[in-house]
Amino acid sequence: MTSYGTPDTVVHARTAADVAGAIHHARDTGTPLTVRSGGHSIAGHSTAAGGLLLDLRGLYGIQVLDASRGLVRVGAGATWGLVARRLAPYGLAISAGDTASVGVGGLTLGGGIGWMVRRYGLAIDSVVGAEIVTADGRVRTVDRDRDPDLFWALRGGGGNAGVVTRLDFVAARVSKVVTGTIAYDAGEPAAVLRGWRDHLRTSDDRLTSVASLVPETPAGPAQLVVRWCFSEHDPVAADRATAPLRRIGSVVGDDVAVIPYAEVLEEHVMPDGMQVAMRNALVPSLSDDGLDAALALAAATPTVLAFRGLGGAVEWVDRDATAFAHRDAEAMVIAARMAPPGAPVPSLDGPGDDWAAVARHGTGAYVGFLDESDPAAVASAYPEETYARLAAVKHAYDPENLFRRNHNVVPERGATPTLSGCRASVSPA
Template identity: 35%
Template structure:
């Protein structure tokens, strides 16, 4: 059905972008998905968000919510519906320096957050790219450069300001709406629109940063040795591995971040990594945390990186899992594969405390294909690795389904998530497809 021209209610005057607006091209899409929404609302307050929801209900428009636009599922846009783009709601405020309590609006990008907190000597672990929006990551999980020291981003959320599907504004914290706080910390997309968060930040200015390149043997022994190092590593050490294959040769490019400015501790944390195999390159330095999520990352999202992505969590790199990973990387389907370390502070959080229950797994493995390869090609390549995984992370799945929901929210967790989505959004206005 063609909804016809969209007339702005008074509250949204000057805050709606339609296809005839010169700005539409830079508001219509996400990083991975080109959309054709009937209208994009760009609110500046929770009241504006509520007005946009009312407009969507009145016009019968499907709703998509966007904080930054890096979301791999593409749910930050749609065709023929209304997109609520939160980019103008981007304030970052230190509420209480002594308690490291920070309020961040959901439309801020993590590069902006890092830069705003740096003069205060504070940081929040926040993914690995400065252009990612706060809202999507902080309601899904948050596996970042400080994850083993800081925990997931959701683990440091102390309160969330949420606009529910009926337009009401609710503050969810441990004393008020604890069920809403629980679901917003890991499965927030189907419960409401987060417009601001209160985080407990980490005392941190500089970090150790190292890059190591190593040859990966066909049996995956290098990955098993990396697993062994991380089992004994200090929680300050977090790693991310990117794989590259050229014919019979597979290389691992390891980024290691040590969440301290103590140079001796940095050296002690990184040195064991140099013994995991045939290291061909290494670089180490002390750098501000802001350099890991710099403002230079911030760019306009116009669907420039179409991709299909899936993921799984590994409890251990067994010999079979290591071989499967190497075989996948070296296989006939070109893939972008990463393996990010977990454990440390992640494992110290009660699995029942948030809607992200995966606490004992030690690695997140993600795989992406790019055109002309599609999602079916990805699944065929991924299948041998999938059998070694246990659970998944909702933010790295580009084709949401009931099966992917069950992997992200297994068993009783999924039952509780679904029930809370129905409670807070009974008409399914915001509910992700699955």
């Protein structure tokens, strides 16, 4: 999706002090503030008409603080492709997204679902500390012991608590991975998706996979594929883990490669001006009814469907340990419709469509893939108690809602959050 904006002022931050200065100016003058990390916001939050745009792409430093522990410090404006390349000589990698040009800050604050999610969890599950500038212009270092409520909120709560300038991660010991794509006869999606779902429920945690159905377009025929990544350099174990996927449908293509982890991250380039409508749901149990509802949506109007496998390390963390609380999600269901420049974007909620029939099988949404910004949509993305806790943190640190051009959590006075959850061990070894 391409978003165009005309901000009145752009601040290209190089330091946390630059960020603090921009925040002071916006707050003191009442100037609307927009924050950009990598510029990939599906909701168009990476730019604005008017106001001040705070661009973090100059904060791209990457330091290996302790290679033996995998401790890495990353600027919020770095991209995940750059991070992967910098860590490769150390035999380290961070479970992040799937696109090289996506910014570290934006993806991480929403949760971070990537190609090693079932083995090493979400990106936030590797975060052990952060530097953040709050609405009062104060630069804070936060972790489980220092401002733990802020540390909780920034891991899944988006950019509501402040502007994160750097993040400390414990990286996993990963150099090469085994990856591949299995293509099936596109005429049998129901059987393949059921087979993929059944395999997911018993599969090796080292295996992360995504099943996708792409409609026929002028550029090519319909596609039904499962892309997968095995997080260890072990082709024999990878073949054993993926063998059942070759029996769930009529296979028309099957490729496997052993590659450096950095090469798993691709560049997804859309034509300039392309518009997208996107919905997603985090589903604890991907039932036959839920699959049928998604397929019915795709039958009504050409729709890209993607089913991202979760479980594994995602559920090893207590649901209240981070602001991403959907730890019981079995999968994320994504539906997207696209339109060329100048054409109306087909709705997912219009007459003859029923995204609600898919969403009712979920318990919320992943804010990183949420194209809606209205308060009701944001609130419904989180469990009720998680949203209330985020609103309380927001009220404590940003009562005037300076940071509101985002998937906004409205500040609301409430009980001071207490951290009853603890991070489970998601071992990088």
